[in-house]
Amino acid sequence: MRIGELARRSGVSERALRYYEEQGLLSPNRTPSGYRDFEESHVDTVRRIRSLLAAGLSTAIIAELLPCMVDTGEGLAPGCPELLPHLERERDRITASIDELTTARTLLTKVITTTPPVGAC
DNA sequence: CTTCTCACA
DNA sequence: TGTGAGTA
Numbered sequence: 001m002r003i004g005e006l007a008r009r010s011g012v013s014e015r016a017l018r019y020y021e022e023q024g025l026l027s028p029n030r031t032p033s034g035y036r037d038f039e040e041s042h043v044d045t046v047r048r049i050r051s052l053l054a055a056g057l058s059t060a061i062i063a064e065l066l067p068c069m070v071d072t073g074e075g076l077a078p079g080c081p082e083l084l085p086h087l088e089r090e091r092d093r094i095t096a097s098i099d100e101l102t103t104a105r106t107l108l109t110k111v112i113t114t115t116p117p118v119g120a121c
Numbered sequence: 122c123t124t125c126t127c128a129c130a
Numbered sequence: 131t132g133t134g135a136g137t138a
Contacts, residue, residue: 004123014124015131033138035124 003028006038010046017046023059025049025066055094061086 007014020026021036026045028036045066052062065087068080078084 002124013131015133018125019131033124034126 001038001040003036003038006042006046009043010050012046012050020046020049020059024063025059055090056097057090061090 001009003014003017006012007017010017017026018036021028026038026042026049028038028042031037048066048069049062052065053059057065064080064083068078068083070077070079078087
């Protein structure tokens with residue numbers, strides 16, 4: 001499929017899709033006319049890219065990780081054992097990030113639901 | 122009409 | 131990352 005279809009199906013802009021390719025996250029074939037030709041599997045790949053990007057991983061890390069995610073039909077297996085230490089660090093960083101967000105949410109919820117004393121603000 | 126590359130009031 | 135230009 002060409003870039004337009006992948007953009008519609010993944011909800012990602014064509015601009016971003018070209019950027020992902022530039023960063024080595026996607027490697028579509030090219031038609032003789034120069035148009036990018038994406039595979040069906042790229043739809044899932046783009047979803048993974050968005051998820052990892054949203055979690056704070058760099059495009060460089062994602063580029064290394066993607067080819068190492070072996071789809072076993074059951075789940076994803078680590079195709080590159082040497083990346084595990086790094087991945088565990090990322091996971092811990094995400095966990096810490098979640099904790100901070102949870103703390104902030106709790107604070108905001110408290111402020112939002114607490115009855116203000118007369119005359120406040 | 123769609124995609125491509127390149128560039129930036 | 132968006133957007134517009136000028137093509138193929």
